[in-house]
Amino acid sequence: MNLCDERTVIVDLIENYEEGDYLDFKREPYAGDSLIDFLKDVVAFANADCTRDRYIIFGVEDKTKKKIGINPNALLDSASYQKLLSEKVEPEIAIEIGSIEYQELIFGFIKIPASNKDRPYIFKEEYQKKGKKIDKGLLLIRRGSYNTTMNRSDLDKIYSGGKFEVSFYGGLLFVAPIQIENQSKIDNELTLGQIHVLVRNFTERPVTIDWGILEILDSQGNLICDNRVMGIGSYQGADLCAYFNLNDEKILPLLTDFNSTHCIILNLDDDGTADDNYTLKLTLKDLSGNTHTAMLENCFIKARGPVLHKIQRKYINMRSYLKVNFKALLKAINHKDYMVIEKIMQSSDVDFKLVKADHIANKEAFPETHYIYELVKLAVEKNDEKLLNYFKKIGLDERIIQKAQGVVLDNKLPNKDFKYWDDILKKEYEEFIESRRFDE
Structure with missing residues (x-):
């Protein structure tokens, strides 16, 4: 922005706007002991949740907005202000400093451009000036017309990108x-x-x-x-x-x-x-x-609940069917009668997706898996690769074959106890609530 455009903005702010999260009026420029206020104000503005450029304008009384102007020599050069910021604050905050003439008065300004997006800005070391002190690690933010310490929700908002x-x-x-x-x-x-x-x-x-x-x-x-x-x-x-x-x-x-x-x-x-x-x-x-x-x-x-009725019916049908045909299947495997095996296995009541390796240990709860596992064990004992390949082809869990071959399997099933999961969710929720507590 050129000086002419900047002058238009400054005049508009003086005449038409009140102090807020992007504007502050000061009687005099920062110098000497008031440089500690310069650091606080600039950091608070840079951390503000505001999408426009921020301005600190000198030569205007903040309460009455009376235009009094400044001595142009009272405004330090840009390098002095920027050097102090670089020494005390991280990451670096870019500022612009200048002055304009309006109604035969000189007004100074510090501009904190909206392009400073690397929030949060933090004091990297302690700084003291005649009874005033800034602690290392202090986080300030501009809320309305005053500066305050940042809280957890401010940081959450910064790190989430306002999403x-x-x-x-x-x-x-x-x-x-x-x-x-x-x-x-x-x-x-x-x-x-x-x-x-x-x-x-x-x-x-x-x-x-x-x-x-x-x-x-x-x-x-x-x-x-x-x-x-x-x-x-x-x-x-x-x-x-x-x-x-x-x-x-x-x-x-x-x-x-x-x-x-x-x-x-x-x-x-x-x-x-x-x-x-x-x-x-x-x-x-x-x-x-x-x-x-x-x-x-x-x-x-x-x-x-009732939502399981279809899958439960499939299990019931398969268990009944395998119970009736189990002896016939054992006989067919012993005699390598693949036509009989295939005919029995092609029934719509047989669904190998229901047969799971993790069910092998629970014979009473999952008898269909027990039946199939016994058939697979017999095929392994007889070293019947043709039958084992057939089982794989029609969708049998290969872990069942591995188990029958003596491989030790890890149980993939999660805990079936509903109270276990209720307790886990309750514990996680309580820990989350505890983590949100902080002092404003």
């Missing part, structure tokens, strides 16, 4: 029936997926989320299913409307639709546990059309 942020809090997607208020008595309980998210609104305006989708991806990043967000904090249904005020910072349950088909697609067992870890991708959109995303790797999925 609306959403992130997952906890690693469990929990699916269960939930009581819904204001629903009809016939349909006052819905099965929903629930996972906690941390929402932080550090923008300069309220944000309303009106659409969201939760995508569940496999270990290769392929989409398995997508689930509509039905509420944040509380159930809102298809007409999602979640409002976040300025500086809101909350841990809230994110609610998504989830049905019995999802249980099959995600390969849950009849106890509602997936033995695979999935990646979650959350996409939210606000009323302004902005998109906000979050990712979570290695998410556990657990479900309970």
Whole structure:
């Protein structure tokens, strides 16, 4: 900006504006003992949450706004002010210093350009001047017309870049029936997926989320299913409307639709546990059309209640079918009668996705896995590579074959105790709340 344009800005500020987070009036320029105030004022302005250039104007009484002007020789040269800043503050703050003539008076100014974006600016060493002291590490910020110490939320806002942020809090997607208020008595309980998210609104305006989708991806990043967000904090249904005020910072349950088909697609067992870890991708959109995303790797999925009825029926059918045909399969393996084996295994009641290596140790809970494991062990004993390859071809978990061959396997299943996960979430939440406490 050239001097002519700068003069226009300074005159406009003097005549039409009050002190605030980008403007301060002073009777006299900083010099001598008042240089400590220079450091405080410039650092506070540089840290201010303001998108425009900041000005300190000399020659105006701050309370009455009376124009008194200054002695042009009272304003130190730019190098002196900049040197003091460089010695006491980090990172470096760029300033511009000058003077203008207006109404036959001289007015000085210090400009802190908006291009100073490397916040927070901090005092890197102690500084004292006749009873006044600046401590090392002091963080100041301009709020309105005064300087104050920065707090935790100021730092959060700086480091987030003034954004609306959403992130997952906890690693469990929990699916269960939930009581819904204001629903009809016939349909006052819905099965929903629930996972906690941390929402932080550090923008300069309220944000309303009106659409969201939760995508569940496999270990290769392929989409398995997508689930509509039905509420944040509380159930809102298809007409999602979640409002976040300025500086809101909350841990809230994110609610998504989830049905019995999802249980099959995600390969849950009849106890509602997936033995695979999935990646979650959350996409939210606000009323302004902005998109906000979050990712979570290695998410556990657990479900309970009526939503499991389809997968439980598949398990029941497979168990009954294998129980009836188990002896015939043993006989066919002993005689290498592959046609009989293939005919039995091609039944729609047989789904090898239900047979999991981690279920081998629990014969009573998962008899279908026990049946298949015994068949595989027999094939291993007979060194029947053709049959083992057939099992692999039709989708049997290779870890079951490895187990039958004597390989020691690690159990991949998460803890099945729902109270365990409730306690984990409670503990994490309490630790989070404790971490937010600070002195203003």
